[in-house]
Every structure is written in structure tokens, then in C-alpha cells.
Amino acid sequence: MGFSLLSLIDLFVRRAYTAAGLRPHTVSIDADTTVQCWISSSLLPPPSSSGDVEPEKTKKPPLLLIHGFGTSGTFQWRSQIRTLAAHFDVIVPDLLFFGGSTTRSPQRSEAFQADALVALLDALGVRPPRRARVSVVGTSYGGFVAYHVARKMGPEQVDRVVIASSDLLKGPEDDRALLERAGGGASVDEIMLPRTPADMKRLGRLAVYHQPRYVPECILRGVLRSMLKDNLQEKLELIKGISISNKDEFQLTPLPQQVLIIWGEHDQIFPLEKAFQIQKRLGENVRLEVVEKTSHLPQMEDTKKFNQLLLGFLLDAPKS
Numbered sequence: 001m002g003f004s005l006l007s008l009i010d011l012f013v014r015r016a017y018t019a020a021g022l023r024p025h026t027v028s029i030d031a032d033t034t035v036q037c038w039i040s041s042s043l044l045p046p047p048s049s050s051g052d053v054e055p056e057k058t059k060k061p062p063l064l065l066i067h068g069f070g071t072s073g074t075f076q077w078r079s080q081i082r083t084l085a086a087h088f089d090v091i092v093p094d095l096l097f098f099g100g101s102t103t104r105s106p107q108r109s110e111a112f113q114a115d116a117l118v119a120l121l122d123a124l125g126v127r128p129p130r131r132a133r134v135s136v137v138g139t140s141y142g143g144f145v146a147y148h149v150a151r152k153m154g155p156e157q158v159d160r161v162v163i164a165s166s167d168l169l170k171g172p173e174d175d176r177a178l179l180e181r182a183g184g185g186a187s188v189d190e191i192m193l194p195r196t197p198a199d200m201k202r203l204g205r206l207a208v209y210h211q212p213r214y215v216p217e218c219i220l221r222g223v224l225r226s227m228l229k230d231n232l233q234e235k236l237e238l239i240k241g242i243s244i245s246n247k248d249e250f251q252l253t254p255l256p257q258q259v260l261i262i263w264g265e266h267d268q269i270f271p272l273e274k275a276f277q278i279q280k281r282l283g284e285n286v287r288l289e290v291v292e293k294t295s296h297l298p299q300m301e302d303t304k305k306f307n308q309l310l311l312g313f314l315l316d317a318p319k320s
Helices: 002-019 081-085 110-124 141-153 172-181 188-192 197-207 217-228 232-240 272-281 303-314
Strands: 022-028 033-040 062-066 089-093 134-139 158-164 258-264 286-291
Touching: 002 022, 002 081, 022 110, 033 110, 062 110, 062 141, 081 089, 081 303, 089 110, 110 141, 134 141, 141 158, 158 303, 172 188, 188 197, 188 232, 197 217, 258 272, 258 303, 272 286, 286 303
Parallel strands: 062 089, 062 134, 134 158, 158 258, 258 286
Antiparallel strands: 022 033, 033 089
16 A cells, blocks of 8 residues: 555656656766756757757756655655746756666765766756856755765856755764764664664654654555665665765865755754854855754755745845
8 A cells, every 4th residue: 555655646746747847858978877857848859850949048047956865856856846947947867876867887976976967967958158057956965966066067057056954064973973863773874774664763753843643654664665676785885985974085165156055943864053064164155044843854844935945045136
């Protein structure tokens, strides 16, 4: 029953994306790497039988949405897609080893994920001067990737950056604190990649502020099957390969773009205090917004407030 319900939810999400004007698309980045994504239909290549190119004036500014650990990108941004697609040409990729995105490369860092997304934007033609500068939004693990995308492409190609619920200053001491908040006796990969219904409940207590009174175990088992059925070993390697945790490899430096940080008031994965530290380190162009009565998933727990903050920032007139 849980699996059937999840299939219905997946169908509902796909219809939401279709109704917002997005279509599924697969791009071979190179001989080893393939990225699956949903993109606004205006970004699809024209039929080979037609040489017509959509006039530039009809195109909206591009927006890249990068999901966090867990399920595919479409599920995590389902509450934003209709609102954002009204103003932007949206690209919602599955990160490598999530959804339909894969690679034969042995690299596992979030910087490598960013390389794949930069190549995806190249393949879609979403780069100046052909298109306006792209804005980038990333949540949790996707925030790590968004930072690298903004750094690699620079202000000439990336307009605005949104980092949501993403501890860019994460280190070993933060992992130890997370284990304590989780009740001890677990590793970080066991928390982020739950294997049992009890593990799912533990993750839910950390990630969600308004706890449901009861979730049927069949639902939990269905979610687990969805999360673990593909690329489990590779996902474990992604957690171990997070480069921002290695201060010999990565140092957080300010971004030249305008940056918005959005954080849940009661986040137990990455506590709110880290948001203030990141704000200081990212430079003068950074604004922090805290969403009250939410935890690690403010885009789902308070969709109205999250979308209001997102649109207000992305559509704001450029600062001189």
C-alpha cells in the first residue's frame, strides 16, 4: 500500500511540473555522465525539422534549483515550481546518483556535482550572452553544490544565489553534535540514509518541526524502498566525499553575487547558529532570513513564507 501511495504522489508531482510548463529531459554531459532534469519547455531544443529559434525577448531569466539528499529534485521543489515557473525558465536536475542521473566517474565531491550542472547549463544553452545570467537556489546538500556553481561560473554568469538550510562551514565537530542530537549510537550516513522505519522516524524528528501524530509503517517502508532501491553505495560515498568538511581541501570564501540565506528556526540537522556564522563569512552581499516554526525543510513546512522570500529576492531590482 505504501508503494502504491508513493506512486500516486509521484504522479501528482509530475503533473504539477507538467502543468507549470516543464518537461523531462535527459542530457549526456560526456561519455561517462548523464543528467536527468525537468526544464521549462522553452529550454527544450527545437525539433530537428524546424530551424526556428524562439525570440530572445520571449524568454524568461533562467533559474537552477538544486535539491538536497533524499528523493529526486522534483519532489523537494514541488511546492515552489508553479510559483517560480511563472517568472523564470526553470531547470530542476537530479543530482548524480539521484533519480535518473548517473556517472561512471569515481569522483564523489559536491564540487564534481557542480561541474556536472555547469556542463548541463552549457548543453542547454543557458549561458550569457545567449541567455540572461542564471540564478541558483540550493537546499541542504544542494546548497553545497550551489556555492560551487556560483564560484565556478562567477558573477558574469550567475546573477543571484540562494542557500537554504545548508551548513557551508560544516566540520567533524558538527557531525559529532548531530549524532548527539540524534540520540547517539549512529553514524551520519545512517541518519541521512535511513535503513529502517525507526531510522526514518529519527530523521523526521530532526528535519521536521511539526511532527505528524502518526505515520503508517507501510508508508515509511515505501519511502525507504524509494530512497534505497538505487545507488545506495554511491550515495554513501557522496556523504563521505563532501569536500567542505575537509578544511585542507576547502575554505569558505565570500561570493561576489547577491546572496540570500534561508534557514528554519528550529533546524536540528544544521542549527540556526551556523546560519549567522555563514552570513559573516560569505561577505557584504548576504542577507539572512529565518522562517519561524520550521526545521530543515522550510520550503515544505511554510511554503507561503519561503516562496515569498524567494521571489522577493530573485525579482528585486539589481543593486548598483
